[in-house]
Amino acid sequence: MNTNPLPPAESYKSSNLTWHRSNVTREDRYRLNGHKSCALWLTGLSGSGKSTLAFALEKELYRRGVSSYVLDGDNIRQGLNRDLGFAPEDRTENIRRIGETSKLFVDAGMFVIAAFISPDEGDRASVRGRFAGGEFLEVYVKCSLQECERRDPKGLYKKAREGTIPNFTGISAPYDVPDKPDLVIDTEQFTLEESVEFLLSELGERDYLNV
Template sequence: MEPKSNHITWHNSNLNRQDRYTRNGHKSCALWFTGLSGSGKSTLAFALEKALFAENVNSYVLDGDNIRHGINRDLGFSQEDRKENIRRIGEVSKLFVDAGMFIIAAFISPSEKDRQTVREMFEPEAFLEIYVKCSLEECERRDPKGLYRKARDGQIPNFTGISAAYDIPENPHIVIDTEHLTIEESTRQLVEHLRDRNYFTTGQAANSPQ
Protein backbone atom coordinates (compact mmCIF):
# COMPACT_ATOMS: atom_id res chain seq x y z
CA MET A 1 0.00 0.00 0.00
CA GLU A 2 1.46 3.33 -1.08
CA PRO A 3 1.43 6.34 1.29
CA LYS A 4 -1.31 8.89 0.58
CA SER A 5 1.19 11.75 0.83
CA ASN A 6 4.28 12.39 -1.26
CA HIS A 7 5.67 14.84 1.28
CA ILE A 8 7.21 12.34 3.68
CA THR A 9 10.81 11.20 4.10
CA TRP A 10 12.26 8.02 5.60
CA HIS A 11 14.78 8.74 8.38
CA ASN A 12 17.42 6.11 9.07
CA SER A 13 18.43 5.15 12.60
CA ASN A 14 22.02 5.40 13.80
CA LEU A 15 21.65 1.80 15.04
CA ASN A 16 21.22 -1.35 12.97
CA ARG A 17 19.67 -4.68 13.88
CA GLN A 18 23.05 -6.29 14.62
CA ASP A 19 23.67 -3.55 17.22
CA ARG A 20 20.45 -4.55 18.92
CA TYR A 21 21.26 -8.25 18.63
CA THR A 22 24.55 -7.62 20.44
CA ARG A 23 22.86 -5.57 23.16
CA ASN A 24 20.05 -8.09 23.68
CA GLY A 25 22.13 -11.24 23.37
CA HIS A 26 19.83 -12.83 20.77
CA LYS A 27 18.43 -12.32 17.28
CA SER A 28 14.91 -11.18 16.44
CA CYS A 29 12.11 -12.75 14.46
CA ALA A 30 8.38 -12.58 13.74
CA LEU A 31 6.61 -15.79 14.76
CA TRP A 32 3.31 -15.75 12.89
CA PHE A 33 0.74 -18.16 14.35
CA THR A 34 -2.14 -18.98 11.99
CA GLY A 35 -4.97 -21.42 12.54
CA LEU A 36 -8.70 -21.76 13.16
CA SER A 37 -10.45 -20.16 16.11
CA GLY A 38 -10.11 -22.58 19.02
CA SER A 39 -6.92 -24.18 17.70
CA GLY A 40 -4.93 -22.82 20.64
CA LYS A 41 -3.03 -19.96 18.99
CA SER A 42 -3.37 -17.48 21.84
CA THR A 43 -2.75 -20.03 24.58
CA LEU A 44 0.37 -21.24 22.80
CA ALA A 45 1.55 -17.71 22.03
CA PHE A 46 1.46 -16.63 25.67
CA ALA A 47 3.04 -19.90 26.80
CA LEU A 48 5.87 -19.33 24.33
CA GLU A 49 6.29 -15.74 25.52
CA LYS A 50 6.78 -17.02 29.07
CA ALA A 51 9.23 -19.69 27.88
CA LEU A 52 11.25 -17.12 25.94
CA PHE A 53 11.30 -14.85 29.01
CA ALA A 54 12.88 -17.74 30.93
CA GLU A 55 15.53 -17.90 28.18
CA ASN A 56 16.24 -14.16 28.63
CA VAL A 57 14.77 -13.48 25.20
CA ASN A 58 12.81 -10.25 24.70
CA SER A 59 9.41 -11.01 23.17
CA TYR A 60 5.88 -9.70 22.99
CA VAL A 61 2.52 -11.18 21.93
CA LEU A 62 0.18 -9.50 19.48
CA ASP A 63 -3.12 -11.35 19.92
CA GLY A 64 -5.97 -11.04 17.43
CA ASP A 65 -8.70 -10.18 19.95
CA ASN A 66 -6.45 -7.86 21.95
CA ILE A 67 -5.45 -5.89 18.86
CA ARG A 68 -9.09 -5.37 17.94
CA HIS A 69 -9.57 -3.60 21.26
CA GLY A 70 -7.07 -0.94 20.20
CA ILE A 71 -5.18 -0.31 16.97
CA ASN A 72 -7.69 -2.25 14.84
CA ARG A 73 -10.88 -1.39 16.70
CA ASP A 74 -12.17 0.36 13.57
CA LEU A 75 -12.09 -2.86 11.52
CA GLY A 76 -14.79 -5.48 11.09
CA PHE A 77 -14.63 -8.93 9.52
CA SER A 78 -15.31 -8.23 5.87
CA GLN A 79 -12.73 -9.49 3.40
CA GLU A 80 -11.26 -6.01 2.98
CA ASP A 81 -11.17 -5.34 6.73
CA ARG A 82 -9.47 -8.66 7.37
CA LYS A 83 -6.88 -7.84 4.74
CA GLU A 84 -6.20 -4.47 6.37
CA ASN A 85 -6.09 -6.09 9.81
CA ILE A 86 -3.29 -8.41 8.68
CA ARG A 87 -1.43 -5.66 6.81
CA ARG A 88 -1.33 -3.44 9.91
CA ILE A 89 -0.12 -6.27 12.13
CA GLY A 90 2.54 -7.14 9.60
CA GLU A 91 3.84 -3.57 9.72
CA VAL A 92 3.76 -3.47 13.53
CA SER A 93 5.52 -6.83 13.69
CA LYS A 94 8.23 -5.53 11.38
CA LEU A 95 8.90 -2.67 13.81
CA PHE A 96 9.31 -5.09 16.72
CA VAL A 97 11.73 -7.24 14.73
CA ASP A 98 13.73 -4.18 13.72
CA ALA A 99 13.88 -3.25 17.42
CA GLY A 100 15.58 -6.60 18.09
CA MET A 101 12.66 -8.46 19.66
CA PHE A 102 10.72 -11.63 18.98
CA ILE A 103 7.16 -10.76 18.07
CA ILE A 104 4.58 -13.51 18.47
CA ALA A 105 1.57 -12.68 16.29
CA ALA A 106 -1.47 -14.90 16.90
CA PHE A 107 -4.10 -14.31 14.21
CA ILE A 108 -6.46 -16.59 12.32
CA SER A 109 -5.21 -14.81 9.15
CA PRO A 110 -7.28 -17.08 6.89
CA SER A 111 -5.96 -15.88 3.52
CA GLU A 112 -2.81 -17.47 2.09
CA LYS A 113 -2.36 -14.40 -0.10
CA ASP A 114 -2.48 -12.03 2.87
CA ARG A 115 -0.05 -14.18 4.85
CA GLN A 116 2.33 -14.24 1.90
CA THR A 117 2.14 -10.44 1.69
CA VAL A 118 3.24 -10.22 5.31
CA ARG A 119 6.00 -12.79 4.79
CA GLU A 120 7.42 -10.68 1.98
CA MET A 121 7.82 -7.71 4.35
CA PHE A 122 10.66 -9.56 6.12
CA GLU A 123 14.04 -11.01 5.32
CA PRO A 124 13.65 -14.81 5.02
CA GLU A 125 15.28 -15.61 8.39
CA ALA A 126 13.27 -12.94 10.21
CA PHE A 127 9.82 -14.48 9.66
CA LEU A 128 8.48 -17.91 10.63
CA GLU A 129 4.96 -18.94 9.69
CA ILE A 130 3.65 -21.39 12.27
CA TYR A 131 0.56 -23.38 11.38
CA VAL A 132 -1.32 -24.22 14.57
CA LYS A 133 -3.03 -27.30 13.20
CA CYS A 134 -6.33 -28.47 14.64
CA SER A 135 -9.33 -29.93 12.83
CA LEU A 136 -12.54 -27.95 12.52
CA GLU A 137 -14.35 -30.74 14.39
CA GLU A 138 -12.00 -30.45 17.37
CA CYS A 139 -12.13 -26.65 17.36
CA GLU A 140 -15.93 -26.81 17.39
CA ARG A 141 -15.85 -29.35 20.20
CA ARG A 142 -13.67 -27.03 22.27
CA ASP A 143 -15.47 -23.80 21.25
CA PRO A 144 -13.91 -21.89 24.19
CA LYS A 145 -15.71 -18.63 23.36
CA GLY A 146 -18.99 -20.12 22.14
CA LEU A 147 -18.35 -18.61 18.70
CA TYR A 148 -18.91 -21.71 16.60
CA ARG A 149 -22.32 -22.26 18.15
CA LYS A 150 -23.28 -18.67 17.36
CA ALA A 151 -21.88 -18.99 13.84
CA ARG A 152 -23.91 -22.16 13.24
CA ASP A 153 -26.99 -20.32 14.48
CA GLY A 154 -26.34 -17.50 12.02
CA GLN A 155 -25.50 -14.93 14.69
CA ILE A 156 -21.94 -14.35 13.42
CA PRO A 157 -21.52 -13.83 9.66
CA ASN A 158 -18.23 -14.41 7.84
CA PHE A 159 -16.97 -16.80 10.51
CA THR A 160 -13.83 -18.65 9.45
CA GLY A 161 -14.38 -22.36 8.95
CA ILE A 162 -18.17 -22.04 8.87
CA SER A 163 -19.27 -19.26 6.51
CA ALA A 164 -15.82 -18.02 5.47
CA ALA A 165 -12.89 -19.96 4.07
CA TYR A 166 -9.59 -20.78 5.74
CA ASP A 167 -6.61 -21.41 3.47
CA ILE A 168 -4.44 -24.11 5.01
CA PRO A 169 -0.82 -22.85 4.80
CA GLU A 170 0.93 -24.13 1.69
CA ASN A 171 4.48 -23.88 3.00
CA PRO A 172 4.61 -23.15 6.74
CA HIS A 173 7.98 -23.14 8.44
CA ILE A 174 6.61 -25.10 11.40
CA VAL A 175 3.46 -27.16 11.98
CA ILE A 176 2.28 -27.56 15.57
CA ASP A 177 -0.48 -30.15 15.94
CA THR A 178 -2.38 -28.91 18.99
CA GLU A 179 -5.03 -31.55 18.52
CA HIS A 180 -2.52 -34.19 19.63
CA LEU A 181 0.17 -32.22 21.49
CA THR A 182 -0.18 -30.54 24.87
CA ILE A 183 0.64 -26.86 25.24
CA GLU A 184 3.81 -27.84 27.10
CA GLU A 185 4.89 -30.17 24.28
CA SER A 186 4.06 -27.58 21.64
CA THR A 187 5.96 -24.84 23.45
CA ARG A 188 8.99 -27.05 23.93
CA GLN A 189 8.98 -27.94 20.24
CA LEU A 190 9.00 -24.25 19.27
CA VAL A 191 11.79 -23.32 21.71
CA GLU A 192 13.93 -26.21 20.49
CA HIS A 193 13.34 -25.17 16.88
CA LEU A 194 14.54 -21.64 17.60
CA ARG A 195 17.53 -22.82 19.62
CA ASP A 196 18.59 -25.37 17.00
CA ARG A 197 18.61 -22.64 14.36
CA ASN A 198 20.71 -20.27 16.49
CA TYR A 199 18.08 -17.60 17.09
CA PHE A 200 19.27 -17.37 20.69
CA THR A 201 22.77 -16.28 19.65
CA THR A 202 24.17 -13.09 18.15
CA GLY A 203 26.47 -14.43 15.44
CA GLN A 204 25.66 -14.92 11.78
CA ALA A 205 22.08 -14.79 10.63
CA ALA A 206 19.99 -17.82 11.55
CA ASN A 207 19.83 -20.58 9.01
CA SER A 208 16.69 -20.53 6.92
CA PRO A 209 14.33 -23.11 8.48
CA GLN A 210 12.77 -24.06 5.16
Template sequence: MKPSVPNQPITWHHSNLSRQERHLANGHKSCALWFTGLSGSGKSTLVFTLEKELHLRSIRSYVLDGDNIRHGLNADLGFSEQDRKENVRRIGEVSKLFVDAGLFVLSAFISPNEHDRAMVRGLFHPDDFLEVYVKCSLEECERRDPKGLYKRARSGELPNFTGISAGYDVPKRPDIVIDTERLTIEESVRLLIDQLEKRSCLTMNEKLLSP
Protein backbone atom coordinates in the same frame (compact mmCIF):
# COMPACT_ATOMS: atom_id res chain seq x y z
CA MET B 1 16.93 3.68 1.14
CA LYS B 2 13.22 3.08 1.54
CA PRO B 3 11.23 4.89 -1.19
CA SER B 4 8.80 7.63 -0.25
CA VAL B 5 5.06 7.04 -0.59
CA PRO B 6 3.99 8.38 -4.03
CA ASN B 7 2.58 11.91 -4.06
CA GLN B 8 3.15 12.37 -0.33
CA PRO B 9 5.72 14.78 1.17
CA ILE B 10 7.27 12.18 3.47
CA THR B 11 10.74 10.66 3.66
CA TRP B 12 12.11 7.59 5.45
CA HIS B 13 14.42 8.63 8.30
CA HIS B 14 17.09 6.13 9.29
CA SER B 15 17.91 5.38 12.92
CA ASN B 16 21.41 5.94 14.28
CA LEU B 17 21.24 2.39 15.67
CA SER B 18 21.54 -0.72 13.53
CA ARG B 19 19.68 -3.96 14.19
CA GLN B 20 23.03 -5.57 14.97
CA GLU B 21 23.62 -3.02 17.73
CA ARG B 22 20.18 -3.71 19.15
CA HIS B 23 20.90 -7.45 19.01
CA LEU B 24 24.11 -6.93 20.94
CA ALA B 25 22.31 -4.84 23.56
CA ASN B 26 19.62 -7.51 23.99
CA GLY B 27 21.99 -10.46 23.81
CA HIS B 28 20.00 -12.24 21.10
CA LYS B 29 18.74 -11.86 17.55
CA SER B 30 15.19 -10.91 16.58
CA CYS B 31 12.50 -12.84 14.77
CA ALA B 32 8.80 -12.80 13.87
CA LEU B 33 6.69 -15.89 14.45
CA TRP B 34 3.32 -15.76 12.72
CA PHE B 35 0.78 -18.19 14.22
CA THR B 36 -2.16 -19.02 11.96
CA GLY B 37 -5.02 -21.42 12.57
CA LEU B 38 -8.75 -21.68 13.17
CA SER B 39 -10.45 -20.04 16.12
CA GLY B 40 -10.12 -22.44 19.04
CA SER B 41 -7.01 -24.13 17.68
CA GLY B 42 -4.95 -22.90 20.62
CA LYS B 43 -2.99 -20.00 19.13
CA SER B 44 -3.34 -17.62 22.08
CA THR B 45 -2.55 -20.25 24.69
CA LEU B 46 0.50 -21.27 22.69
CA VAL B 47 1.95 -17.80 22.12
CA PHE B 48 1.53 -16.65 25.71
CA THR B 49 3.09 -19.85 27.03
CA LEU B 50 5.97 -19.48 24.57
CA GLU B 51 6.41 -15.84 25.60
CA LYS B 52 6.85 -16.96 29.21
CA GLU B 53 9.42 -19.60 28.21
CA LEU B 54 11.37 -17.05 26.17
CA HIS B 55 11.32 -14.67 29.13
CA LEU B 56 12.82 -17.37 31.35
CA ARG B 57 15.60 -17.65 28.77
CA SER B 58 16.16 -13.85 28.85
CA ILE B 59 14.75 -13.49 25.33
CA ARG B 60 12.85 -10.24 24.93
CA SER B 61 9.54 -10.86 23.20
CA TYR B 62 6.01 -9.53 22.87
CA VAL B 63 2.69 -11.07 21.85
CA LEU B 64 0.36 -9.50 19.30
CA ASP B 65 -2.91 -11.35 19.84
CA GLY B 66 -5.81 -11.05 17.42
CA ASP B 67 -8.46 -10.24 20.04
CA ASN B 68 -6.22 -7.87 21.99
CA ILE B 69 -5.27 -5.89 18.88
CA ARG B 70 -8.93 -5.37 17.99
CA HIS B 71 -9.41 -3.60 21.34
CA GLY B 72 -7.08 -0.82 20.24
CA LEU B 73 -5.03 -0.53 17.06
CA ASN B 74 -7.59 -2.30 14.88
CA ALA B 75 -10.74 -1.36 16.77
CA ASP B 76 -12.02 0.35 13.63
CA LEU B 77 -12.00 -2.85 11.58
CA GLY B 78 -14.79 -5.38 11.14
CA PHE B 79 -14.66 -8.90 9.71
CA SER B 80 -15.34 -8.30 6.05
CA GLU B 81 -12.77 -9.68 3.62
CA GLN B 82 -11.31 -6.22 3.07
CA ASP B 83 -11.14 -5.45 6.80
CA ARG B 84 -9.45 -8.77 7.51
CA LYS B 85 -6.90 -8.03 4.82
CA GLU B 86 -6.19 -4.64 6.41
CA ASN B 87 -6.03 -6.25 9.86
CA VAL B 88 -3.28 -8.61 8.66
CA ARG B 89 -1.45 -5.86 6.76
CA ARG B 90 -1.26 -3.61 9.83
CA ILE B 91 -0.02 -6.37 12.08
CA GLY B 92 2.54 -7.40 9.51
CA GLU B 93 3.95 -3.88 9.52
CA VAL B 94 3.89 -3.67 13.32
CA SER B 95 5.61 -7.06 13.55
CA LYS B 96 8.31 -5.77 11.22
CA LEU B 97 8.92 -2.83 13.57
CA PHE B 98 9.32 -5.19 16.54
CA VAL B 99 11.90 -7.24 14.64
CA ASP B 100 13.74 -4.09 13.64
CA ALA B 101 13.77 -3.11 17.33
CA GLY B 102 15.63 -6.34 18.07
CA LEU B 103 12.79 -8.28 19.67
CA PHE B 104 10.89 -11.52 19.12
CA VAL B 105 7.29 -10.85 18.12
CA LEU B 106 4.69 -13.61 18.41
CA SER B 107 1.69 -12.70 16.24
CA ALA B 108 -1.40 -14.88 16.68
CA PHE B 109 -4.04 -14.27 14.02
CA ILE B 110 -6.43 -16.57 12.19
CA SER B 111 -5.24 -14.86 8.97
CA PRO B 112 -7.26 -17.25 6.78
CA ASN B 113 -6.07 -16.03 3.39
CA GLU B 114 -2.89 -17.57 1.94
CA HIS B 115 -2.23 -14.49 -0.19
CA ASP B 116 -2.39 -12.20 2.85
CA ARG B 117 0.03 -14.39 4.79
CA ALA B 118 2.40 -14.40 1.81
CA MET B 119 2.22 -10.62 1.79
CA VAL B 120 3.31 -10.52 5.43
CA ARG B 121 6.15 -12.97 4.79
CA GLY B 122 7.32 -10.73 1.97
CA LEU B 123 7.93 -7.91 4.45
CA PHE B 124 10.76 -9.84 6.11
CA HIS B 125 14.14 -11.27 5.29
CA PRO B 126 13.67 -15.07 5.06
CA ASP B 127 15.76 -15.61 8.21
CA ASP B 128 13.56 -13.25 10.23
CA PHE B 129 10.15 -14.86 9.72
CA LEU B 130 8.58 -18.20 10.59
CA GLU B 131 5.01 -19.17 9.78
CA VAL B 132 3.60 -21.48 12.43
CA TYR B 133 0.51 -23.45 11.45
CA VAL B 134 -1.46 -24.29 14.58
CA LYS B 135 -3.18 -27.36 13.22
CA CYS B 136 -6.52 -28.45 14.63
CA SER B 137 -9.56 -29.89 12.88
CA LEU B 138 -12.72 -27.83 12.59
CA GLU B 139 -14.56 -30.54 14.51
CA GLU B 140 -12.19 -30.28 17.46
CA CYS B 141 -12.15 -26.47 17.41
CA GLU B 142 -15.94 -26.47 17.39
CA ARG B 143 -16.02 -29.00 20.21
CA ARG B 144 -13.73 -26.80 22.31
CA ASP B 145 -15.45 -23.52 21.32
CA PRO B 146 -13.84 -21.64 24.27
CA LYS B 147 -15.55 -18.34 23.42
CA GLY B 148 -18.86 -19.75 22.21
CA LEU B 149 -18.20 -18.32 18.75
CA TYR B 150 -18.93 -21.44 16.74
CA LYS B 151 -22.33 -21.79 18.39
CA ARG B 152 -23.11 -18.17 17.50
CA ALA B 153 -21.82 -18.67 13.97
CA ARG B 154 -23.97 -21.79 13.47
CA SER B 155 -27.03 -19.80 14.56
CA GLY B 156 -26.26 -17.09 12.00
CA GLU B 157 -25.38 -14.50 14.62
CA LEU B 158 -21.78 -14.18 13.35
CA PRO B 159 -21.52 -13.85 9.57
CA ASN B 160 -18.20 -14.38 7.74
CA PHE B 161 -16.94 -16.69 10.47
CA THR B 162 -13.87 -18.68 9.45
CA GLY B 163 -14.57 -22.38 9.10
CA ILE B 164 -18.35 -21.96 9.04
CA SER B 165 -19.41 -19.24 6.61
CA ALA B 166 -15.92 -18.18 5.47
CA GLY B 167 -13.06 -20.28 4.20
CA TYR B 168 -9.60 -20.97 5.61
CA ASP B 169 -6.60 -21.59 3.36
CA VAL B 170 -4.50 -24.27 5.04
CA PRO B 171 -0.82 -23.21 4.83
CA LYS B 172 0.93 -25.01 1.98
CA ARG B 173 4.50 -24.70 3.24
CA PRO B 174 4.54 -23.52 6.86
CA ASP B 175 7.89 -23.37 8.61
CA ILE B 176 6.52 -25.20 11.66
CA VAL B 177 3.36 -27.27 12.21
CA ILE B 178 1.98 -27.60 15.74
CA ASP B 179 -0.79 -30.19 16.00
CA THR B 180 -2.70 -29.19 19.12
CA GLU B 181 -4.97 -32.23 18.89
CA ARG B 182 -1.94 -34.48 19.33
CA LEU B 183 0.50 -32.41 21.39
CA THR B 184 0.22 -30.99 24.89
CA ILE B 185 1.03 -27.31 25.42
CA GLU B 186 4.37 -28.32 26.96
CA GLU B 187 5.24 -30.51 23.97
CA SER B 188 4.19 -27.75 21.59
CA VAL B 189 6.40 -25.14 23.24
CA ARG B 190 9.30 -27.60 23.35
CA LEU B 191 8.92 -28.20 19.60
CA LEU B 192 8.95 -24.47 18.94
CA ILE B 193 12.03 -23.91 21.10
CA ASP B 194 13.79 -26.82 19.38
CA GLN B 195 13.05 -25.32 15.98
CA LEU B 196 14.24 -21.87 17.05
CA GLU B 197 17.45 -23.36 18.43
CA LYS B 198 17.99 -25.39 15.25
CA ARG B 199 17.68 -22.20 13.21
CA SER B 200 20.07 -20.38 15.60
CA CYS B 201 17.38 -17.81 16.34
CA LEU B 202 18.07 -17.75 20.07
CA THR B 203 21.82 -17.22 19.84
CA MET B 204 24.03 -14.36 18.74
CA ASN B 205 25.96 -14.40 15.49
CA GLU B 206 29.60 -15.09 16.39
CA LYS B 207 30.72 -12.39 13.96
CA LEU B 208 28.78 -9.81 15.93
CA LEU B 209 30.47 -10.87 19.15
CA SER B 210 33.98 -10.60 17.71
CA PRO B 211 35.95 -7.51 18.84
Protein backbone atom coordinates in the same frame (compact mmCIF):
# COMPACT_ATOMS: atom_id res chain seq x y z
CA MET C 1 21.91 -6.58 7.14
CA ASN C 2 19.66 -7.62 4.30
CA THR C 3 16.47 -5.54 4.24
CA ASN C 4 13.50 -5.46 1.95
CA PRO C 5 13.05 -2.44 -0.32
CA LEU C 6 10.45 0.11 0.66
CA PRO C 7 7.11 0.00 -1.18
CA PRO C 8 6.91 2.11 -4.36
CA ALA C 9 6.25 5.79 -3.74
CA GLU C 10 2.93 5.66 -5.58
CA SER C 11 1.56 3.33 -2.89
CA TYR C 12 1.70 6.14 -0.29
CA LYS C 13 -1.07 8.72 0.12
CA SER C 14 1.56 11.43 0.48
CA SER C 15 4.66 11.88 -1.65
CA ASN C 16 6.35 14.24 0.82
CA LEU C 17 7.96 11.49 2.85
CA THR C 18 11.56 10.69 3.72
CA TRP C 19 12.80 7.49 5.35
CA HIS C 20 15.01 8.33 8.34
CA ARG C 21 17.47 5.61 9.28
CA SER C 22 18.45 4.95 12.87
CA ASN C 23 22.02 5.31 14.06
CA VAL C 24 21.53 2.05 15.98
CA THR C 25 21.88 -1.01 13.75
CA ARG C 26 20.09 -4.33 14.03
CA GLU C 27 23.40 -5.92 15.01
CA ASP C 28 23.75 -3.36 17.82
CA ARG C 29 20.36 -4.40 19.18
CA TYR C 30 21.26 -8.08 18.88
CA ARG C 31 24.42 -7.57 20.90
CA LEU C 32 22.53 -5.61 23.56
CA ASN C 33 19.79 -8.24 23.86
CA GLY C 34 22.03 -11.27 23.50
CA HIS C 35 19.84 -12.84 20.83
CA LYS C 36 18.50 -12.25 17.34
CA SER C 37 14.92 -11.33 16.42
CA CYS C 38 12.14 -12.94 14.44
CA ALA C 39 8.41 -12.81 13.77
CA LEU C 40 6.57 -16.02 14.55
CA TRP C 41 3.24 -15.86 12.74
CA LEU C 42 0.78 -18.32 14.30
CA THR C 43 -2.12 -19.04 11.94
CA GLY C 44 -4.99 -21.48 12.42
CA LEU C 45 -8.70 -21.78 13.06
CA SER C 46 -10.39 -20.21 16.05
CA GLY C 47 -9.97 -22.62 18.94
CA SER C 48 -6.85 -24.26 17.53
CA GLY C 49 -4.78 -22.96 20.45
CA LYS C 50 -2.87 -20.07 18.88
CA SER C 51 -3.24 -17.59 21.73
CA THR C 52 -2.64 -20.16 24.44
CA LEU C 53 0.53 -21.30 22.68
CA ALA C 54 1.68 -17.73 22.00
CA PHE C 55 1.45 -16.62 25.63
CA ALA C 56 3.01 -19.85 26.92
CA LEU C 57 5.94 -19.38 24.55
CA GLU C 58 6.30 -15.73 25.58
CA LYS C 59 6.49 -16.77 29.24
CA GLU C 60 9.17 -19.36 28.55
CA LEU C 61 11.20 -16.92 26.45
CA TYR C 62 10.99 -14.40 29.29
CA ARG C 63 12.19 -17.05 31.73
CA ARG C 64 15.22 -17.53 29.50
CA GLY C 65 15.95 -13.81 29.26
CA VAL C 66 14.71 -13.43 25.68
CA SER C 67 12.77 -10.26 24.80
CA SER C 68 9.43 -11.05 23.17
CA TYR C 69 5.87 -9.77 22.88
CA VAL C 70 2.56 -11.31 21.82
CA LEU C 71 0.24 -9.62 19.35
CA ASP C 72 -3.11 -11.36 19.84
CA GLY C 73 -6.06 -11.05 17.48
CA ASP C 74 -8.71 -10.22 20.09
CA ASN C 75 -6.42 -7.83 21.98
CA ILE C 76 -5.43 -5.89 18.87
CA ARG C 77 -9.05 -5.48 17.80
CA GLN C 78 -9.75 -3.72 21.10
CA GLY C 79 -7.15 -1.04 20.35
CA LEU C 80 -5.13 -0.55 17.19
CA ASN C 81 -7.70 -2.22 14.93
CA ARG C 82 -10.89 -1.38 16.77
CA ASP C 83 -12.18 0.39 13.65
CA LEU C 84 -12.13 -2.82 11.57
CA GLY C 85 -14.85 -5.41 11.09
CA PHE C 86 -14.69 -8.87 9.53
CA ALA C 87 -15.51 -8.16 5.89
CA PRO C 88 -12.77 -9.40 3.52
CA GLU C 89 -11.29 -5.93 3.03
CA ASP C 90 -11.22 -5.35 6.80
CA ARG C 91 -9.51 -8.68 7.39
CA THR C 92 -6.86 -7.76 4.82
CA GLU C 93 -6.23 -4.38 6.47
CA ASN C 94 -6.15 -6.04 9.89
CA ILE C 95 -3.37 -8.37 8.77
CA ARG C 96 -1.50 -5.60 6.93
CA ARG C 97 -1.35 -3.47 10.07
CA ILE C 98 -0.21 -6.39 12.20
CA GLY C 99 2.45 -7.25 9.65
CA GLU C 100 3.83 -3.72 9.78
CA THR C 101 3.70 -3.69 13.58
CA SER C 102 5.47 -7.04 13.71
CA LYS C 103 8.21 -5.70 11.48
CA LEU C 104 8.82 -2.86 13.94
CA PHE C 105 9.28 -5.34 16.78
CA VAL C 106 11.72 -7.39 14.72
CA ASP C 107 13.64 -4.26 13.79
CA ALA C 108 13.82 -3.42 17.51
CA GLY C 109 15.61 -6.73 18.05
CA MET C 110 12.72 -8.58 19.71
CA PHE C 111 10.74 -11.71 19.03
CA VAL C 112 7.15 -10.95 18.12
CA ILE C 113 4.58 -13.74 18.35
CA ALA C 114 1.56 -12.84 16.21
CA ALA C 115 -1.47 -15.05 16.89
CA PHE C 116 -4.08 -14.40 14.20
CA ILE C 117 -6.45 -16.63 12.27
CA SER C 118 -5.23 -14.79 9.15
CA PRO C 119 -7.31 -17.04 6.87
CA ASP C 120 -6.21 -15.71 3.50
CA GLU C 121 -3.04 -17.14 1.96
CA GLY C 122 -2.50 -13.97 -0.07
CA ASP C 123 -2.61 -11.78 3.03
CA ARG C 124 -0.10 -14.01 4.81
CA ALA C 125 2.19 -13.99 1.77
CA SER C 126 2.00 -10.21 1.65
CA VAL C 127 3.13 -10.00 5.28
CA ARG C 128 5.99 -12.42 4.67
CA GLY C 129 7.10 -10.29 1.74
CA ARG C 130 7.71 -7.33 4.06
CA PHE C 131 10.42 -9.25 5.91
CA ALA C 132 13.95 -10.13 4.90
CA GLY C 133 14.96 -13.77 4.69
CA GLY C 134 15.06 -15.46 8.10
CA GLU C 135 13.02 -12.77 9.86
CA PHE C 136 9.63 -14.47 9.48
CA LEU C 137 8.41 -17.95 10.42
CA GLU C 138 4.88 -19.02 9.52
CA VAL C 139 3.64 -21.49 12.12
CA TYR C 140 0.53 -23.44 11.19
CA VAL C 141 -1.31 -24.32 14.40
CA LYS C 142 -3.09 -27.33 12.99
CA CYS C 143 -6.39 -28.51 14.44
CA SER C 144 -9.42 -29.96 12.70
CA LEU C 145 -12.60 -27.93 12.44
CA GLN C 146 -14.42 -30.69 14.34
CA GLU C 147 -12.02 -30.45 17.28
CA CYS C 148 -12.02 -26.63 17.27
CA GLU C 149 -15.80 -26.68 17.30
CA ARG C 150 -15.82 -29.23 20.12
CA ARG C 151 -13.53 -27.03 22.19
CA ASP C 152 -15.30 -23.76 21.28
CA PRO C 153 -13.68 -21.90 24.22
CA LYS C 154 -15.45 -18.62 23.45
CA GLY C 155 -18.77 -20.06 22.27
CA LEU C 156 -18.22 -18.56 18.83
CA TYR C 157 -18.85 -21.67 16.75
CA LYS C 158 -22.23 -22.12 18.42
CA LYS C 159 -23.15 -18.55 17.54
CA ALA C 160 -21.82 -18.97 14.00
CA ARG C 161 -23.93 -22.11 13.50
CA GLU C 162 -26.94 -20.17 14.76
CA GLY C 163 -26.22 -17.45 12.22
CA THR C 164 -25.57 -14.69 14.74
CA ILE C 165 -21.91 -14.27 13.71
CA PRO C 166 -21.46 -13.65 9.97
CA ASN C 167 -18.22 -14.23 8.06
CA PHE C 168 -16.95 -16.72 10.64
CA THR C 169 -13.86 -18.57 9.48
CA GLY C 170 -14.42 -22.27 8.94
CA ILE C 171 -18.21 -21.94 8.94
CA SER C 172 -19.36 -19.10 6.69
CA ALA C 173 -15.94 -17.85 5.56
CA PRO C 174 -13.02 -19.87 4.14
CA TYR C 175 -9.66 -20.70 5.69
CA ASP C 176 -6.72 -21.25 3.35
CA VAL C 177 -4.61 -23.99 4.92
CA PRO C 178 -0.94 -22.96 4.59
CA ASP C 179 0.65 -24.62 1.60
CA LYS C 180 4.26 -24.50 2.80
CA PRO C 181 4.43 -23.26 6.39
CA ASP C 182 7.82 -23.05 8.05
CA LEU C 183 6.56 -25.06 11.02
CA VAL C 184 3.47 -27.14 11.82
CA ILE C 185 2.17 -27.83 15.32
CA ASP C 186 -0.74 -30.25 15.60
CA THR C 187 -2.51 -29.32 18.83
CA GLU C 188 -4.67 -32.43 18.67
CA GLN C 189 -1.54 -34.57 18.92
CA PHE C 190 0.77 -32.55 21.18
CA THR C 191 0.33 -30.99 24.59
CA LEU C 192 0.93 -27.31 25.23
CA GLU C 193 4.23 -28.09 26.93
CA GLU C 194 5.37 -30.23 23.99
CA SER C 195 4.38 -27.52 21.53
CA VAL C 196 6.33 -24.83 23.39
CA GLU C 197 9.37 -27.09 23.65
CA PHE C 198 9.15 -27.80 19.92
CA LEU C 199 9.18 -24.08 19.08
CA LEU C 200 12.05 -23.38 21.45
CA SER C 201 14.02 -26.25 19.93
CA GLU C 202 13.41 -24.90 16.42
CA LEU C 203 14.46 -21.40 17.41
CA GLY C 204 17.61 -22.79 18.95
CA GLU C 205 18.48 -24.96 15.95
CA ARG C 206 17.90 -22.00 13.62
CA ASP C 207 20.33 -19.95 15.73
CA TYR C 208 17.90 -17.23 16.84
CA LEU C 209 18.56 -17.52 20.56
CA ASN C 210 22.13 -16.24 20.56
CA VAL C 211 24.23 -13.67 18.74
